[in-house]
Amino acid sequence: MLNELLKKLIKTASGRFRFYFSLAGMSVAVILILLAVQLQVNFNSLLYNKSNQDSIANFLVVSKNMQSGNTNLTEQDIAELRKQSFIQAVGLLTPANFKVSAQSVSQNFPLYTDLFLEAVPDQFLDVNNENWKWNNSTSFVPIIIPNSFLDMYNFGFAISQGTPQLTKRAITAIPIQLNFTGGLKKENYPARIIGFSDRVSSVLVPQAFMDWANQRFGSGSIKATRVIIQTKDPGSPQLVNYLKQHDLTTDTDRTRFSKYRQIVNAVVNASWISGGIMFLFALLVFTLFIQLTIASCREEIVLLVTLGAAPKQLQRFLLKRFYPVNICIVLVALMILSAGQFFLSKRLVEQSMFIDKTLSIYTIAVAIILLVLLWMVNYSSIKKALRTK
Template identity: 40%
Template structure:
């Protein structure tokens, strides 16, 4: 076929509309590059996010409660109903959820000896698997006078740096708090009972006063209202706190949580929007580039329709002509695709080096998805070309 194709080259003048062709190739190159950059940016961001996140796994836990508003502050509307809890647990981004149970009885705490500290307070309890404090004393069974308590780190900080300093009280280290036995009185107005409270740890995860669940169940049964304890807060373990679907779910249901932990989600949303916009323009441009390509093929075939007709009369098979035309164009978009990929690889290398200066680590190589996208784009252009060549050659043969 070599000699035949060489002769065809003199008959079918592919030089017609050269500028149009250059424009189409240029458009294709830019479109490919835009799409590759979009995919690569997305891959880089995922990489950054997950590398960072691996260093602190407390970000996996979120305490969720309903927003307190003017309308729901009065009655029990800020409690979670069983249906709402079930719905929350069934969300794909929730790995597991634990209800936080509040005390239905009065609690009074007094410091021993001459510390002269006494206060009304409350308890809450969560399933043990959601607690970030490991301590051998964290258990309770009926009859025990000693009740282990987990305090929030935030509470200790508030006391030490806010309350103690301004009131002239001594500051307490976590170790000293742990050795102070506290007198705890729980009551329901009619009866009361005394316990000794011992702080066994400080939690970063849950801002509350936690007691073991068995104690909470026993106390609610004996000193509570008798109604099943409603849930006001839920602790959930999530696979990815920056998942925009999680944020949307919380907003849609008027739930709130520690906003700081959702910070990544905002960034991720912004990056997603930017990536989508770049990708969208890339896609539009690719569409037009392919359109110009197929119009260019139409132009060439139409301008040679007499020659093509005579070639077919002399015995050239339409398949031979299609193969010839395809061979004229396919190297060009192969080069375009590989060129765009190389350029994207160069950009990625440069980005990686630049980010390293800011202590961000991303791979200096383009992602697998980027290479796959490049292959996909080339395949799409190939298919469009094959189709338009088939269509226009059939028209004149």
């Protein structure tokens, strides 16, 4: 009852356009701010989530410089690499210590090649495949080859040799026979290509198989010549300097990942800053609108207070008048971003990148913080406008 009467007395100020304008500005600002948070979270999940096949996390294969003669990495070299703060993890690439050749068992696809094999700990791989395992009971040896090998074959070898070009799917269906020669032993094993890597340019087999095969066919101990390291920032001068000082070398092209990161960071920052500035301006306009409304009802408010209306009653009424629209704005922003996130996650799955289908808890938390902030600004500007009689 009281609210209905107050509604008739305290009419929203005439500047409707100003009001909608400030609401529109506020909506865009809230969306930008929440977008910045969500982008950052998505980016982090791409960077650190192990389920991302082609993650842009930074893995570098490091070896001794060829000019230095002996390319073996000593235990001390590796221990020192592990100690560096800018290196998160170090994995050894284990080379095969025996001769390997591969041949196709299919008549339709005659192929024979000498080959080399390496193994790398699973955590450094960018391929998730349930067949990537080996024990005594597995029926074939899984192999991962670099994407670049496939390109070389399809666009160079196949054309010049007159063999058919192969899709990834086709190649994984071809049964292969691996021939091992070590000492006096000669054995062959069925194998199959199960995945393609961008990260390690080598022909990989599971570590367990490599350890077993090296014992069976190999002679003497094997020294690691290459390691794979995981680092947050391959472009960091610290890392580059360290590698230089220790006569180590790496695939410099990988630093392009750091460029992606810079771009994402720039987008996130731009979104933050423009969102923040717009939010401030929208708040200012909104605050002015509140003050304008109260100023235009000055006489009514003075008479209401004269008749005994408590300032708290008026405050509560005005807050109820102005605050709900803020809640609507934040909810709409969250809804838009939720939809965006859902479609983005679907699109990225097609490119083997995995992000959450729903908004992150951080985005929700920031939305709540914005709501609290809006409440405080609403409350204080109403209080201030009522006080200056």
